[in-house]
Amino acid sequence: MALALVVTLGSLSAQAQTKPRPKATAAVSVGTASYYAEKFHGRKTASGEIFDNTAMTAAHNSLPLGTLIKVTNLRNHRWVIVKVTDRLHHANRRIVDLTQAAAKQLGFIHWGLTKVRVEVVSKEFMNSLPYSTLAIN
Template sequence: MKALLFVFCFFLAMPFEAQRADSIQVGTASFYAGKFEGRKCSSGEIFRQNKLTAAHKTLKFGTWVRVINLRNDSSVIVRINDRLPRSSRRCIDLTKRAAQRLNFLSKGVTKVRIEILKDSLP
């Protein structure tokens, strides 16, 4: 019985383990302009402002990251589905929905920490 309880608790804790960050990046985040709605992303997906997705310079498409606004500690989890130009001074470009969750729509940009979620790498 104890062994069964142990196994149950082990599997119950697994989703929380999967949410730990694998690596961290700090930089400036911005969000997409409205003119990109309906256009194709670099991944081939259609861009939608109401999704929780983002563009990054180097992360593989499909990677899930936690973005934390360092000005107010709010956070959001987004999936990378687009590419930023290598010349960009931003480290991530978010949808408006993600920017709303991070509370920086009125400012346009904010300082963020990006944590790659350990078990999300494609």
């Protein structure tokens, strides 16, 4: 019994020394992600920005344009932060359409589709990230 108490106290002190990273958000959705075809490169998006397949952006139907989202590939647990700049076609059942750059980072460029978790990113979460992980345009 005393050994368990010592382990618990040791865990608490170790956790207190490291600052936990804030959660991205409480709003989470899970579904299928795809990526833009090359033919859309250079076209205007719903936000008015010119689409760049090398940028870290996405299309989403219900989130406000300009929203930053964390997209996690549920196959390999890789994640990226992208900005919503466009809308999906209304008949499309996917939850997010990513640039080819984001699909490469997530490791599904060869499959075309993957199951993902999408979370709206808080300012606190963005501020907790190392500068080198931020590639948002």
